[in-house]
Structure formats: structure tokens, C-alpha cells
Amino acid sequence: xxxxxxxxxxxxxxxxxxxxxxxxxxxxxxxxxxxxxxxxxxxxxxxxxxxxxxxxxxxxxxxxxxxxxxxxxxxxxxxxxxxxxxxxxxxxxxxxxxxxxxxxxxxxxxxxxxxxxxxxxxxxxxxxxxxxxxxxxxxxxxxxxxxxxxxxxxxxxxxxxxxxxxxxxxxxxxxxxxxxxxxxxxxxxxxxxxxxxxxxxxxxxxxxxxxxxxxxxxxxxxxxxxxxxxxxxxxxxxxxxxxxxxxxxxxxxxxxxxxxxxxxxxx
Amino acid sequence: xxxxxxxxxxxxxxxxxxxxxxxxxxxxxxxxxxxxxxxxxxxxxxxxxxxxxxxxxxxxxxxxxxxxxxxxxxxxxxxxxxxxxxxxxxxxxxxxxxxxxxxxxxxxxxxxxxxxxxxxxxxxxxxxxxxxxxxxxxxxxxxxxxxxxxxxxxxxxxxxxxxxxxxxxxxxxxxxxxxxxxxxxxxxxxxxxxxxxxxxxxxxxxxxxxxxxxxxxxxxxxxxxxxxxxxxxxxxxxxxxxxxxxxxxxxxxxxxxxxxxxxxxxxxxxxxxxxxxxxxxxxxxxxxxxxxxxxxxxxxxxxxxxxxxxxxxxxxxxxxxxxxxxxxxxxxxxxxxxxxxxxxxxxxxxxxxxxxxxxxxxxxxxxxxxxxxxxxxxxxxxxxxxxxxxxxxxxxxxxxxxxxxxx
Numbered sequence: 092x093x094x095x096x097x098x099x100x101x102x103x104x105x106x107x108x109x110x111x112x113x114x115x116x117x118x119x120x121x122x123x124x125x126x127x128x129x130x131x132x133x134x135x136x137x138x139x140x141x142x143x144x145x146x147x148x149x150x151x152x153x154x155x156x157x158x159x160x161x162x163x164x165x166x167x168x169x170x171x172x173x174x175x176x177x178x179x180x181x182x183x184x185x186x187x188x189x190x191x192x193x194x195x196x197x198x199x200x201x202x203x204x205x206x207x208x209x210x211x212x213x214x215x216x217x218x219x220x221x222x223x224x225x226x227x228x229x230x231x232x233x234x235x236x237x238x239x240x241x242x243x244x245x246x247x248x249x250x251x252x253x254x255x256x257x258x259x260x261x262x263x264x265x266x267x268x269x270x271x272x273x274x275x276x277x278x279x280x281x282x283x284x285x286x287x288x289x290x291x292x293x294x295x296x297x298x299x300x301x302x303x304x305x306x307x308x309x310x311x312x313x314x315x316x317x318x319x320x321x322x323x324x325x326x327x328x329x330x331x332x333x334x335x336x337x338x339x340x341x342x343x344x345x346x347x348x349x350x351x352x353x354x355x356x357x358x
Numbered sequence: 359x360x361x362x363x364x365x366x367x368x369x370x371x372x373x374x375x376x377x378x379x380x381x382x383x384x385x386x387x388x389x390x391x392x393x394x395x396x397x398x399x400x401x402x403x404x405x406x407x408x409x410x411x412x413x414x415x416x417x418x419x420x421x422x423x424x425x426x427x428x429x430x431x432x433x434x435x436x437x438x439x440x441x442x443x444x445x446x447x448x449x450x451x452x453x454x455x456x457x458x459x460x461x462x463x464x465x466x467x468x469x470x471x472x473x474x475x476x477x478x479x480x481x482x483x484x485x486x487x488x489x490x491x492x493x494x495x496x497x498x499x500x501x502x503x504x505x506x507x508x509x510x511x512x513x514x515x516x517x518x519x520x521x522x523x524x525x526x527x528x529x530x531x532x533x534x535x536x537x538x539x540x541x542x543x544x545x546x547x548x549x550x551x552x553x554x555x556x557x558x559x560x561x562x563x564x565x566x567x568x569x570x571x572x573x574x575x576x577x578x579x580x581x582x583x584x585x586x587x588x589x590x591x592x593x594x595x596x597x598x599x600x601x602x603x604x605x606x607x608x609x610x611x612x613x614x615x616x617x618x619x620x621x622x623x624x625x626x627x628x629x630x631x632x633x634x635x636x637x638x639x640x641x642x643x644x645x646x647x648x649x650x651x652x653x654x655x656x657x658x659x660x661x662x663x664x665x666x667x668x669x670x671x672x673x674x675x676x677x678x679x680x681x682x683x684x685x686x687x688x689x690x691x692x693x694x695x696x697x698x699x700x701x702x703x704x705x706x707x708x709x710x711x712x713x714x715x716x717x718x719x720x721x722x723x724x725x726x727x728x729x730x731x732x733x734x735x736x737x738x739x740x741x742x743x744x745x746x747x748x749x750x751x752x753x754x755x756x757x758x759x760x761x762x763x764x765x
Contacts, residue, residue, distance in 0.1 A: 107474055107479060107480050108474045108475065111470060111471055111474045111480075112471075112474075115460055115463065115467075115471055118463065118467070119460060119462045119463065122462045123462070188458075190457065190458065191457065191458050191475060192435075193435065194435070194451075194453045194454050194457045194458075195433070195435070195451065195453075195457050195458070195475055195476065196433050196434035196435050196451070197475070197477070352436065352437040353436075353437075355430070355435055355436045356371065356436060
């Protein structure tokens with residue numbers, strides 16, 4: 092515990108650096124693009140349209156568990172993107188900033204933490220689009236929306252924790268870098284992003300699955316917040332996923348701080 | 359009061375692994391196979407020293423002596439394999455100018471970014487912003503809102519240094535940053551360093567520029583192959599360092615014709631470079647004239663011979679080629695003497711080659727890179743300690759006088 096208190100107070104002391112690195116990433120993200128920030132809208136919308144086409148026009152499905160397909164998919168996609176982008180950014184953060192790591196000392200976690208800024212920024216844009224979409228399709232908004240930061244935080248815990256683990260080991264074992272795109276590509280389909288967990292929930296391995304892949308619990312939890320009247324059969328699996336998120340976060344930080352002093356020797 | 363204490367630090371690298379990042383397969387292989395033969399390289403080996411508050415420590419040594427590794431350990435970028443370092447005070451390390459500059463960001467944004475990376479608070483940067491821009495020069499202030507990727511490399515360096523120069527740590531670690539920029543800017547940078555040095559600040563300064571070291575630092579650490587060769591008063595350490603560097607490779611002698619370098623036509627018997635050192639110095643400076651004397655065995659009878667001496671800078675450019683008019687020689691030993699005046703070559707490392715030529719056109723033998731030598735800088739009555747530019751440094755007279763008394 093002492094380790095974490097020390098780390099977080101160190102990060103708090105260097106918060107200005109954290110802030111300026113985050114600001115750097117956001118401000119260069121859309122430099123020299125014509126559409127700029129609109130790209131943060133285009134990407135999730137396009138993903139949704141593709142699946143909407145597949146579901147409505149090809150598979151002739153008109154709703155998922157009784158809710159508009161658009162809302163199910165879009166809520167899934169923005170959360171998935173938050174996970175995927177955060178995970179990738181954190182995994183690559185040290186390698187992407189090797190010029191800093193090899194020339195200046197400051198707590199290396201700052202680099203990892205600051206790298207999530209862009210994905211969080213894109214998520215907020217996506218969320219705004221979701222709210223507009225929701226108002227347009229079902230004309231209501233749920234008040235539980237205020238609970239959303241909690242779901243976001245849990246997902247960030249998992250994404251950062253997993254990213255830190257990949258980051259710590261990939262500097263020495265670059266093979267791990269090859270795995271990242273695979274996780275991002277196939278994870279999308281094995282998590283309830285373009286479908287709901289309802290259909291899976293009857294199987295007896297479901298709770299174990301929610302423990303292994305916490306996106307199951309977190310995305311479903313987010314939907315109960317985002318979509319009015321959205322319900323899950325039993326909330327147990329959500330608690331299991333939350334447990335995984337928290338454990339992954341602290342394990343990730345622990346491993347990262349144990350490995351950080353050797354990073355520069357392998358860069 | 360000891361402000362930096364280095365106790366028995368060793369840094370070893372495993373060259374087998376360092377060659378490339380390990381793949382899992384190789385990682386597993388080494389895990390299960392018999393222990394691979396370690397191919398270890400000691401960048402630093404059992405280095406200990408300490409410095410007091412307010413000391414300015416110069417760190418010198420050849421390439422690969424471990425200077426950069428030492429700085430990296432002192433600035434906490436990497437950990438030593440064994441031993442420990444105690445540093446009491448806020449440290450800022452300048453291992454590079456403009457660390458973390460982002461090409462897409464403007465000069466203004468990069469000042470804040472770089473300042474924060476080097477450990478300045480936003481308030482500190484804001485308070486000194488105008489001074490930084492001012493120090494960087496008028497060119498920068500006109501392009502403050504232009505992305506730095508549009509900057510010339512000179513502007514980039516100037517901006518980077520300007521930020522570093524306004525750091526306010528208790529301990530400053532500097533690596534060769536002064537070796538950048540044009541002479542004018544170097545002068546400014548060294549001036550700033552002197553100003554900083556005048557304060558109670560502690561500085562660790564790695565440099566190849568011995569003149570700068572001797573003028574900025576009261577103590578000097580000489581590293582050699584990862585170990586401390588000598589640490590002490592700057593003048594003493596530099597003197598020993600120079601005379602050691604210069605004593606190498608200044609002399610050649612062959613026992614007999616058969617063992618001399620060369621070929622069956624011509625073999626080198628003897629060669630020597632001898633500087634005429636000033637009385638109070640025991641190392642070779644830019645002021646000193648030097649003689650090249652050599653003798654060779656010639657096997658040809660009744661032949662027109664001349665010699666040709668090429669002098670090269672360490673970077674490979676030929677500085678000059680001295681030849682003489684051919685004359686008739688017979689079998690036996692032939693000698694040659696060349697006197698090169700003082701105040702001619704600039705400070706730096708040089709190497710030379712000697713050719714023996716027949717009939718002004720046929721090279722009989724070329725003794726390539728026969729000697730390597732180093733000439734030290736020497737200045738009096740000056741406040742400027744930057745690297746003197748140029749390969750030669752002739753002392754041609756300049757006549758300067760007041761022409762009128764009004765403007």
C-alpha cells in the first residue's frame with residue numbers, strides 16, 4: 092500500500108508535467124488534418140453504420156433485446172474504443188517517448204498516464220454524439236447518467252493496468268507488440284460490443300468469462316446507465332468484472348514500477 | 359558538505375542480449391538451455407567519488423570511457439548494476455538540447471513543454487518566459503508561434519539552450535550541450551555557464567573541450583575504460599591527461615630492415631614527432647612548433663626520390679600536403695626533416711601519413727596513419743572559451759587603429 096501512496100503522491104507532485112504531456116498529445120492529434128476534431132465523430136459513427144447495415148439489411152434484425160440497434164452498438168463502440176485506444180497508447184507509451192525516457196528522469200508512470208488523454212478526449216466526443224443520438228431515437232435520457240464516470244474509471248483501470256503490463260514486458264520482449272493488434276481486433280467480437288450479454292448470460296461459464304474479460308461486465312454496466320430501462324438478469328457478473336479491473340490496475344502499476352529502471356537499457 | 363556521493367558503482371551490460379530486444383522464443387531458449395556464455399561489458403567499474411556543494415566537476419575521458427553512463431546514473435535515467443549514489447538536492451540534467459521538443463508544436467508551446475520536462479513549474483516558466491525568448495535571440499521571437507519543425511537547426515538549438523539556461527536547480531548535470539550552435543551562440547552559452555558557475559551551484563560537466571573544462575571547473579574527474587583514472591584539481595588532472603594522451607604514438611623505430619614497415623623497396627627505420635614545448639607546460643599546445651624527423655631504408659640505386667607528408671584532421675579532411683623537390687639517392691638510409699611552426703594548427707586531433715615517391719609520380723610506399731597526435735588549446739587574456747573554429751589557427755598580424763574621433 093505504501094508503494095501506491097508514494098507513487099500517487101509523486102504523480103500528484105508532477106501533475107503539471109502530466110497535464111502538459113496530455114495537452115501535447117491532444118493538440119498534435121489532429122494537427123494538419125482538414126476535418127480535425129470531426130474525425131473523433133466519424134470513426135465511431137462509421138463503425139456503427141457498418142454494423143447497422145449488416146444487422147438491418149443483411150441479417151434482417153431490427154432490434155437487439157428490444158432496444159434500438161443504434162444505441163446498443165454505439166454505446167458498445169465508444170466504450171470499446173476507449174478501451175482499445177487506452178490500452179494501445181499505454182502499451183506503446185514508453186517506446187513512443189523513448190527520447191524522453193533516455194534523456195530525463197521523472198516518474199515513468201507520468202508518461203503512461205498522460206498517454207490516455209487522447210482516448211479519453213475521443214470518448215467524450217463520442218459520448219456527446221451518443222447523447223444526441225439517444226435524444227433523437229428515444230427522446231429520453233436516463234438520470235443515472237451521473238454514474239457514468241464510475242464506469243469510465245473502471246474501464247480505464249483495466250485498460251491502463253493491461254497496458255502497463257504489456258508496456259513493461261514489451262520493451263524487452265517485442266513479441267508482445269505483435270499481440271496488441273490481435274487483441275484489439277478479435278476482442279471487439281468476443282466482447283458484447285455489437286450484441287448484448289443477455290444471450291450469453293444463461294450459460295454457466297458466463298460469470299467466469301466476465302471475470303476473465305471484464306469488458307463484458309463494464310460495457311453492460313455502462314448500458315444500464317446509458318440506456319433507459321436497460322436491465323441485466325443478474326448483476327453478479329458485473330461485480331466480477333469490476334474486481335478484475337481493480338486488480339489489473341494495481342498489478343499493472345506494481346509490475347511497471349518494478350521494471351521501469353531497466354527500460355532505458357533495452358530501448 | 360557532500361552533495362553528491364558515488365559509492366562503488368558498476369554498470370554492466372550484457373552484450374549478447376543488448377544486441378537486439380529479446381524475442382520470447384530466445385528468452386525461452388536461454389531460460390531452458392545451459393547458461394549462455396555471458397558477454398559482459400563494463401561501462402563503469404567500481405567508480406567512487408564525491409563532490410562538495412558548490413563544486414564544479416569536469417568529467418573528461420576518451421569515447422567509451424563511461425562518461426555518458428555516469429551522467430545517466432547520476433540523473434537517475436538508469437540504475438547502476440551495483441553500488442549506490444546519494445544526491446542531496448534538486449537535480450536538472452541536460453543531456454541534450456531541446457529534450458522532448460515536438461516538431462508540430464510552436465516555439466511557445468515547446469518552451470512550456472520542455473521546461474516542464476526539465477522540472478520547471480509553470481509559474482517559473484511564465485516568470486522567465488521573456489528572458490528565455492530574449493536569450494534565444496531575435497530570430498526566435500519572430501517565429502514564436504511557428505511549429506519548430508520549420509526552424510533551422512541553429513534556431514532549434516538556440517531555443518533549447520535558452521530554456522536550459524534558465525533552469526534553477528541545486529545540481530546541474532551537463533553533457534556537451536555547449537558543443538552546439540555557431541561560435542557566437544557558443545560564446546553566449548559559455549558566458550551563461552560561467553554566470554551559473556559563479557553561484558553556489560554544483561555543476562557536473564562532461565566535455566571534450568578541455569579549455570572550457572579548465573575555465574569552468576575547479577575539480578576534474580578523468581575516466582578511463584569505466585574506472586576513475588584520476589580526480590582532483592582541474593589544472594593537475596588536465597596536465598596529466600594531456601601529457602598522457604600526447605605521449606602515445608609519437609615515436610617509431612624498427613630493429614632491422616626486415617622488421618621495418620613498408621615493402622621490399624623502401625622500409626621505415628625511424629620516425630618521430632617532437633613538439634618544442636613551452637617551458638612552463640609539459641603538454642603540446644597550439645603555440646608550439648614541432649618537428650617531424652624520419653629515416654628509411656632505400657634499396658634502389660641512382661633514383662630520383664622525394665617525400666610527401668599528408669596531415670589529416672580526425673574527421674578525415676586533409677589539412678595539408680607537404681612535398682619536396684626530388685633529388686638523386688643511392689641504396690642506404692635516407693633521412694628527412696620537416697619543421698612546422700607554432701601558431702599554425704588549431705587545437706584538435708590529427709594524424710599523418712608519409713609517402714616516398716620515385717620520379718615525382720610513382721609512390722614507392724605509403725606509411726598510412728603513421729602517427730596520431732593531439733594539440734591542446736592555449737589562450738591568454740581572453741574571456742571566451744568556446745571551441746576555436748577552423749583547422750588552422752595562424753597568428754597573422756591584424757592592424758587595427760582609430761581612424762577618426764567622431765561618428
